[in-house]
Amino acid sequence: MSSNPPAQSPAGARPAVDGPRPAAPAVSPPPPATVTCTIDGKPYTFPRGTLIVNAVRQVGHPIPYYCYHQKLAPVGACRVCMVSVLGAPLTRPGMGPIVTTGCTTPVFEGLEIETMSEAAKLARKQVLQFLLINHPLDCPVCDKGGECDLQDFTLGYGPGVSEFAERKILRRKADDLGPFLVLDQERCILCQRCVRYENEVTGEQNLVLKERGDRTVIDTGRGEPYSGYFSGNNTELCPVGALTSRTYRFKARPWDVRPVATVCQGCAVGCNATVNLRGDRIVRLLLRDNPQTDGGWLCDRGRYGFGHTTAPARLDRPLIKRNGELVAASWEDAVSAAAAGLRQGAAVLGGGRLTDEEALLLSQLVRVGLKTNDVDWRVGYQTFAAPEAVGMQGAQIGDIDGADLVLLCDTSLLEEAPVVEIRLRRSAGRNTSVIDLGPVRNFRHGPSRRIACAPEDLPARIAALTPDFQAAKSPLIVWDGRGGEALAEAIRGLGARVLVPAEFNNARGAEIAGLVPDALPGYHRLDEAAVFSKAWGAAVPSATGRHTQAILAATGGDVQALYLVGANPLRTFPDGALAAAALDRVGFLVVQDLFLTEAAHRADVVLPALGPLEKEGHVTNMSGVRQAVRRIVSGPSGAKADGEIFRLLAAALGATLADVPAEVASEPVRLRLPAGSASTPPGEGLRLIVRPALFAGGGTAAHDPNFDPVRGGTVVRLHPEDAAELQLAEGDAVHLQSGGTALRAVVSKDGGVARGYAVLAAHVAGVQGLGPRVRVAPARAEVTVG
Amino acid sequence: MPWDAQAADAVVAKYPSPRSAILPLLWLGQNSDGHVTPETVERVADRLGLNISDVESVLSFYTMFRTSPPARHRLQICRSLACAMKGAEEILEHIAAATGVAAGEQSADGGFSVEVVECIAACDHAPAYLCDERMGGPLSPQKALRLLRGEGGDEQ
Numbered sequence: 022m023s024s025n026p027p028a029q030s031p032a033g034a035r036p037a038v039d040g041p042r043p044a045a046p047a048v049s050p051p052p053p054a055t056v057t058c059t060i061d062g063k064p065y066t067f068p069r070g071t072l073i074v075n076a077v078r079q080v081g082h083p084i085p086y087y088c089y090h091q092k093l094a095p096v097g098a099c100r101v102c103m104v105s106v107l108g109a110p111l112t113r114p115g116m117g118p119i120v121t122t123g124c125t126t127p128v129f130e131g132l133e134i135e136t137m138s139e140a141a142k143l144a145r146k147q148v149l150q151f152l153l154i155n156h157p158l159d160c161p162v163c164d165k166g167g168e169c170d171l172q173d174f175t176l177g178y179g180p181g182v183s184e185f186a187e188r189k190i191l192r193r194k195a196d197d198l199g200p201f202l203v204l205d206q207e208r209c210i211l212c213q214r215c216v217r218y219e220n221e222v223t224g225e226q227n228l229v230l231k232e233r234g235d236r237t238v239i240d241t242g243r244g245e246p247y248s249g250y251f252s253g254n255n256t257e258l259c260p261v262g263a264l265t266s267r268t269y270r271f272k273a274r275p276w277d278v279r280p281v282a283t284v285c286q287g288c289a290v291g292c293n294a295t296v297n298l299r300g301d302r303i304v305r306l307l308l309r310d311n312p313q314t315d316g317g318w319l320c321d322r323g324r325y326g327f328g329h330t331t332a333p334a335r336l337d338r339p340l341i342k343r344n345g346e347l348v349a350a351s352w353e354d355a356v357s358a359a360a361a362g363l364r365q366g367a368a369v370l371g372g373g374r375l376t377d378e379e380a381l382l383l384s385q386l387v388r389v390g391l392k393t394n395d396v397d398w399r400v401g402y403q404t405f406a407a408p409e410a411v412g413m414q415g416a417q418i419g420d421i422d423g424a425d426l427v428l429l430c431d432t433s434l435l436e437e438a439p440v441v442e443i444r445l446r447r448s449a450g451r452n453t454s455v456i457d458l459g460p461v462r463n464f465r466h467g468p469s470r471r472i473a474c475a476p477e478d479l480p481a482r483i484a485a486l487t488p489d490f491q492a493a494k495s496p497l498i499v500w501d502g503r504g505g506e507a508l509a510e511a512i513r514g515l516g517a518r519v520l521v522p523a524e525f526n527n528a529r530g531a532e533i534a535g536l537v538p539d540a541l542p543g544y545h546r547l548d549e550a551a552v553f554s555k556a557w558g559a560a561v562p563s564a565t566g567r568h569t570q571a572i573l574a575a576t577g578g579d580v581q582a583l584y585l586v587g588a589n590p591l592r593t594f595p596d597g598a599l600a601a602a603a604l605d606r607v608g609f610l611v612v613q614d615l616f617l618t619e620a621a622h623r624a625d626v627v628l629p630a631l632g633p634l635e636k637e638g639h640v641t642n643m644s645g646v647r648q649a650v651r652r653i654v655s656g657p658s659g660a661k662a663d664g665e666i667f668r669l670l671a672a673a674l675g676a677t678l679a680d681v682p683a684e685v686a687s688e689p690v691r692l693r694l695p696a697g698s699a700s701t702p703p704g705e706g707l708r709l710i711v712r713p714a715l716f717a718g719g720g721t722a723a724h725d726p727n728f729d730p731v732r733g734g735t736v737v738r739l740h741p742e743d744a745a746e747l748q749l750a751e752g753d754a755v756h757l758q759s760g761g762t763a764l765r766a767v768v769s770k771d772g773g774v775a776r777g778y779a780v781l782a783a784h785v786a787g788v789q790g791l792g793p794r795v796r797v798a799p800a801r802a803e804v805t806v807g
Numbered sequence: 808m809p810w811d812a813q814a815a816d817a818v819v820a821k822y823p824s825p826r827s828a829i830l831p832l833l834w835l836g837q838n839s840d841g842h843v844t845p846e847t848v849e850r851v852a853d854r855l856g857l858n859i860s861d862v863e864s865v866l867s868f869y870t871m872f873r874t875s876p877p878a879r880h881r882l883q884i885c886r887s888l889a890c891a892m893k894g895a896e897e898i899l900e901h902i903a904a905a906t907g908v909a910a911g912e913q914s915a916d917g918g919f920s921v922e923v924v925e926c927i928a929a930c931d932h933a934p935a936y937l938c939d940e941r942m943g944g945p946l947s948p949q950k951a952l953r954l955l956r957g958e959g960g961d962e963q
Binding site for chain 2 (some may be wrong): 121226227228229230232234241242243244
């Protein structure tokens with residue numbers, strides 16, 4: 022080692038240090054943390070355990086590989102990362118170098134690696150020739166063309182001509198693999214990245230190797246459709262064109278597209294992604310790893326949820342109701358009509374989907390333009406966004422990695438913050454205990470403990486977990502804020518950090534901007550109104566406003582006008598009957614949205630807004646991480662950004678909106694929570710509960726053509742024994758009846774549902790109108806005459 | 808025959824990890840039903856806490872498992888390198904010419920089926936074969952026809 026030339030210092034590797042070795046102590050010491058080896062004749066030092074493939078990459082030498090991937094465990098399946106190695110124990114003294122796979126061999130002291138030896142070059146060339154024996158070479162029509170490792174490595178390391186004259190084995194092409202993926206078995210080189218990804222990362226296990234020898238293919242077990250929430254990541258793991266996105270097929274080449282960094286606004290995780298634009302259209306989203314939020318993966322809701330930007334149903338001009346009909350109007354007319362209608366007794370609901378900046382503008386508009394504190398972003402089940410605002414200690418998403426105990430309090434990460442479930446599954450596979458509490462199973466990967474209980478029993482069950490939490494070093498609670506003060510008090514009692522998935526992507530941004538009736542921006546008390554009055558140059562009311570329930574109840578009374586900002590209480594508010602009555606009663610209704618929602622149909626004025634990928638600003642994720650979002654596409658020409666609409670409305674109301682309020686020094690206010698859910702009295706039928714479902718909801722997903730394949734009918738989940746008692750089979754059509762209301766649904770048997778419950782997805786039309794208990798009866802076959 | 812839950816439990820108890828019991832449980836199903844039925848796959852997956860896909864993957868790897876009702880005699884001929892060089896293809900051609908049954912087919916009367924398989928790890932007996940559950944080789948065209956008639960010779 023001392024005779025070596027000066028060591029190179031690549032990123033991540035320390036240069037070798039010359040010097041005498043220390044004398045061997047009597048007790049064998051732990052092996053040194055680093056090892057020094059040579060790569061193509063030059064010495065480098067690496068952390069012990071570094072794989073040859075990574076060592077070679079780190080020092081900047083090229084090395085081809087298919088099966089290896091930084092996010093997966095090594096497997097040594099493709100055999101293309103061949104290098105020559107010399108050094109015991111791989112080779113015996115006197116023996117020459119041997120060729121081995123770089124992805125399964127860690128570097129060790131004294132190892133000599135040759136990446137471009139004749140033997141290594143030949144081995145790679147032969148492996149590449151073998152990988153192409155049955156490959157169709159349909160690169161001209163393959164989506165992967167231009168970013169394909171098989172193309173690139175064959176050009177770099179492979180033979181120019183194949184020695185094989187035999188007929189190629191034909192396999193299934195353009196195989197529909199479920200909602201988002203298309204599989205081409207002929208292009209597959211059996212690297213098994215997809216199979217391993219599902220085993221190691223998501224646990225969804227759809228894809229397996231079938232058959233053997235040259236007949237081996239990737240397929241689902243019985244050819245059934247791929248089912249899962251994370252299928253799209255396969256298209257980026259796949260090194261060839263075998264697994265491709267249905268939405269990207271034949272849309273573009275990598276050299277056609279322009280990459281733009283973005284933050285997904287499909288939920289409140291704030292996953293980072295790269296948008297690919299061809300011209301002015303989004304053709305796909307790719308991973309852009311952020312360890313703080315996404316952990317290197319995207320869910321399908323996020324990856325494919327860009328279709329709303331060009332959906333035909335997008336609102337592209339303001340509408341005013343004339344003679345009971347919504348008719349197109351100019352912005353000038355619509356804004357002045359809206360301002361006139363909102364001038365007296367207005368309340369505002371929504372704001373959880375705005376940017377931080379827009380939320381602040383709305384907060385000002387409410388106070389200085391509408392002169393009220395009757396404003397609330399909470400138009401669904403969630404009662405608060407920031408744990409700190411209700412006397413809890415907040416957690417970061419990454420805290421799941423080090424937690425030894427995680428309590429899922431009636432909250433499904435999979436449905437409400439999907440990629441965080443991947444993180445929890447990984448932790449649970451190490452040494453994190455997961456307690457899954459509530460009437461519906463929340464964790465599909467086998468929690469350490471499943472405690473089924475009714476919603477009203479949650480506080481008592483949580484209190485009973487106190488010893489577990491006292492024994493835990495780093496416990497964490499996941500709670501989506503459904504319920505009320507009684508549950509919050511029980512959670513505070515455990516003294517652990519709390520992670521709060523949000524019902525609307527920027528719920529936290531809305532809350533901190535003061536879109537609540539009992540706090541001003543920054544959670545400042547209403548008695549600081551004078552300070553804000555000064556900063557905003559207009560009087561800010563100091564009387565406590567009303568929350569959503571009270572606002573809805575007061576419509577027709579002193580709430581004479583309602584302004585819904587990206588909100589549709591008919592789908593989201595738990596008391597659907599109240600929401601419907603309120604919108605019927607209210608004297609004047611303004612709806613600002615992307616689509617003509619159920620609420621917009623009832624509006625007097627509809628203001629078309631731009632969507633999340635169509636405006637600039639910042640959004641705050643569920644952990645309080647603030648990230649910039651950019652305008653990537655222009656959106657419908659007749660729509661405007663919410664912030665711009667707020668300024669227009671303010672001007673029409675004779676107010677001016679300042680940019681940002683001055684800092685106010687005061688103790689943040691603690692938000693009031695509702696008392697909590699009362700127990701449902703016993704009665705006929707099953708107890709109805711509504712839980713979030715990733716693809717079922719409203720918002721942009723409801724109108725996104727990319728989600729057509731996953732948009733089935735309304736599904737009601739029942740315990741298999743309840744279904745059996747009702748003589749219902751999987752897929753049976755049923756009527757859910759409560760009071761005078763009925764909803765048609767399809768039965769799904771689910772052992773994760775506690776007995777006695779019927780579970781429906783939240784944010785679906787018709788669901789919120791049903792009462793606390795439903796009768797489930799088979800739907801008669803409908804006969805159509807004529 | 809119905810699924811023997813007790814026998815299944817006894818099999819599972821022999822192995823340190825449930826996954827190891829996939830093959831013996833599939834055998835259990837095949838031995839009782841004559842072939843591995845979809846229900847057997849579901850039961851095995853359920854019993855071992857595995858995904859159905861996982862079990863299907865293992866099932867499809869082993870040519871020794873049947874997924875449809877078997878012929879009376881099943882001759883599987885290895886066509887991997889050593890056996891191919893020692894005349895496996897010629898034997899298959901001879902069988903096809905003599906009986907009209909090609910590789911992958913079953914005789915019209917259900918008497919026998921002929922299949923080609925990848926290496927069965929008997930290259931020293933090339934061309935090697937499996938007749939029903941008995942391995943043998945080297946196989947000759949004449950011996951193949953005897954095996955198909957059920958006159959399985961015990962000679963090597």
